Amino acid sequence: MRETGRRVLPSTRGVPNGRSFGMPRAKQLKKTCNNFKITILCGFVTILVLRGTIGVGNFGGGDAGEVSESVAKQNARVLEEIRHEPDDEEDQMQLKIDPNSTFVYSLGPKISDWDQQRETWLKENPQFPSSINGRSRILLVTGSPPSPCDNPVGDHYLLKSIKNKIDYCRLHGIEIVYNMAHLDKEMAGYWAKLPLIRRLMLSHPEVEWIWWMDSDAMFTDMVFELPLEKYKDYNFILHGWDKEIYGRKSWIGLNTGSFLLRNCQWSLDVLDAWAPMGPKGQIRDEAGRVLTAFFEGRPAFEADDQSALIYMFITQKKLWGDKVFLENSYYLHGFWVGVVDKYEEMVRNYHPGFGDDRWPFVTHFVGCKPCGSYADYPLERCLKSMERAFNFADNQILQIYGFRHQKLGSAKVKRTRNETALPLEVKDEFNIQHPSFTGQKSL
C-alpha cells in the first residue's frame, strides 16, 4: 500500500452511536472502508513481525529435519504433565519442618549386623557368589530424573553417556543399575544417591562394591581396570588428595561423581553419618551456610553431598579416615577441562590402559549440566567436548569391529581394516574383547 502523504485521524465530538453527526452515507462507507484498511494493515504488520522474529511459518508439513508447531505443542502438553505433576498433600507436608519438632532424618531403620547378615546369606546362596572368576562383583549405579531434560539436547547426551557405560561394563563384567525414580523426596538432586546406594546394598548382598557414577561422567579408557587389590583394607574409594582434604580443607579436595563403596556395615554407617545435611528445605539451606562458613572459597548455596562428605571426613577423621582411600594415581574422576583438548595428542603418544593423565580413565563434565538450564561453562563448549569424549571412547570399542570415527568431532565412522573371510584371526588392537587376563584375586 503506497502512501503519498501522511494520514491523520480527525477528531470527533461525542457521537455515542458511532456515526459522525450529519455525515452523508457515502462518506460513512468510505470511513468504514478506511477503518478496515487500518485493521488489515496492523494485522499484516503483526504477521510480518511474527515471521521475521520467530520464523513461525511451518504449520504442518515442512522439512523432515524440523519439528512442526503441532508436534511441538503435543510435546509441550505431554512434557508439562510429566514434569509438573501436582504435589500431593504428603509432598507438601514433608517440605515444611516444624522447628519445634524433634524431626531427625534417617535413611532407614538402624542396622548393626549387616556384615553377619550378608555373610550368612552368601553361604546360603552359593549360586549368587560375591566374586566371579576371582573378581569381586561390582554394581555400577547411575541415573537421571524421570522427566525430560529442561534442555532437550541433554537427553541425547544422557543417552550417549549410558551407551558409553554399557560398553565399558560389558567388557569388564560389571552390572548396571540406571535409576530414574525419586526414592526419597527429601533427598532430591545430588543427595538422591544416598538412599539409592543404601537400598541397593541391602537388596544386593551378592554385590561387593557399589560404584556410583554421575550421568555426566564417561569412561574414556576402555581397557583400564580398577586395581581392587589396592583397596582390600578400605571401604570408600574416591578421587582426591589427602592434603587437599585434611591439609587445605578444600571443598573440592575430592569428587563424589565417581566412587566405590564396599557393601558392608561400615558403609551403612558412613551413609547414615553423611545424610543429615541432605533433607531439602530448611535443613539443607542451613547446612549450606555452615559449609560455606567452614570452607574457604565455597560459594553460598545449599549443602551439596560433596562438601558435606568432606566436612564429615575432616571433623570426624578418627571415625572414618582409616577406611577411606583418596585415589589420585589414576582418573577415577577426571575433570574434563584441560583433558578433552588433548585426546589427539594421547592417541599419538599413548594407548588405552593407563587410566591417568596419559589416557584418562573417566572424563567427568563437572559444571556442564547439559540436562539443566544453568551451567558454569558455555553450553556449546560443553556439548562439543562431550561429543569428543564420547567418540574418543567409542573409537576404542569400534576398533574391535574394524571401525573408528573420522575425527573426534564427527559421528561418521570409517573402516580401519578390510573385512576378511577369517575374522577370528584378527585381534582387536588393544585385545579388549577377549583379553588374556582372567582369574584375579577376590577383593
Next chain:
Amino acid sequence: MRETGRRVLPSTRGVPNGRSFGMPRAKQLKKTCNNFKITILCGFVTILVLRGTIGVGNFGGGDAGEVSESVAKQNARVLEEIRHEPDDEEDQMQLKIDPNSTFVYSLGPKISDWDQQRETWLKENPQFPSSINGRSRILLVTGSPPSPCDNPVGDHYLLKSIKNKIDYCRLHGIEIVYNMAHLDKEMAGYWAKLPLIRRLMLSHPEVEWIWWMDSDAMFTDMVFELPLEKYKDYNFILHGWDKEIYGRKSWIGLNTGSFLLRNCQWSLDVLDAWAPMGPKGQIRDEAGRVLTAFFEGRPAFEADDQSALIYMFITQKKLWGDKVFLENSYYLHGFWVGVVDKYEEMVRNYHPGFGDDRWPFVTHFVGCKPCGSYADYPLERCLKSMERAFNFADNQILQIYGFRHQKLGSAKVKRTRNETALPLEVKDEFNIQHPSFTGQKSL
C-alpha cells in the same frame, strides 16, 4: 485509548513532500502526533499478539523450567553441526549407481566355514564359553542414530527404552550392544541391523544368539524367559504366523523388530540373501516397487527389511523355511495398540511370567517414531502410552526394592512396604532378583 467515535483518514491529493498543502503549523504538529500514535498503536498490537501467541517474553533468566533463547541458539548451532555433517566425496559417489556397472552389494567376503571356525575358536578359548550356567549366551543388540532426534522428546524415550532393556538384561544375564554408528552408508535406516548383526556374530564367537530389538520396543514382562529349548532345531526366531506368511502372504505377517538369530553359517547365508534389497537409492526404491506389487495392501515406499524378508521366505521357502520358527505363543514382539490400555487389568488379574496377552513380554511401539517427525499415530497418544509401558515394566523392578509408581502415567513412586532392619528376609514379590531357577540346558 478510548475511542468515542470512528476515526477516518482524510484523503490527500498528491503532496510529494509529505506536507499537506497550506496547513497551519499547529495542525501540522497535531498530524505528526497522530501519526506517531498510530505507529505506537500498531507496534503495541504486534507485541501483544507476539506474547499471546508465542509466549516470547523470557529473554534470559526466567523460570528454571524454561530454556533461554541463548541456550536454544547454542543448542541449535551444535545440533546443526552434528546432524548435517557435509557428505564427503566418497559418500557422494556411493549414492549414485551407474546402471551400466556390474555393482552387486555384499555384506562382506563370503564365508563358508563359519561353523568350523567358531567351533575351533571355542575349543581354544574355554574361558569364553558359549553358555553360562547351562544357558546359551545371548547378546541383545539395539541402537539409534548418533545425532539427536528431530523431535527432542525422542531422546528421552530412547533413554527410557535402554534403561528398560538394561533392567531386563541384568536380571537375565544378557549382554547388550547399543550401536550408534552407521557401519554401512548404503544400508541406512532399518537395514542397518544387517551389517551390524553380521559384524557382531563374527566378532563374538562366544555368543550363541544375537537378539535384535528395536529402540521403540520395551520389555514389559521382567520375569519371562525365552524358551530356548523350543528352538534347538531352529536358527531364526521371529514373532509371526505361518499362515500369514505362506498362506495370506501378508507383509506384516511377521515382525523384524525383535528376533533371535543363531550365530552360525546358516545365519550368515540368510543375511547375505536378505541384504540385496537394502542398498539405499535406486536399488531400494526399485525393490520397494517390486514388494508393493507383490504384497496386497503394502503402501508404495522403498523396500523395508521386513517386507524383503517375508518376500524371501515366501519365494525361497525351501532354502530357509525349515530353520525359521514363527513364534506366536508369547509376545516376542507385542504390538502396542490394544495392549497398553490393558495394563491395569493385567495387574488385577495376572502376574509377570506369562509373556503373552495376559502379560506381554515385549510391547513394541510400531508406528510411533518418537525420534522422528512423521508418525502413524498422534504423538501425544504415543508418548503417554510409552510412559505407561515404561512404568508398567519399571514397577516390576521397583518392587524388588519396595517401591512402585503411584499410577502408570506417573513418574512419582511410593513405598510398597516399610524398610526393615532385616532386609534379607524380604522376598521380592515375583522372586525376580534372586530366582530359584538355574542350570538350564545349553541350547
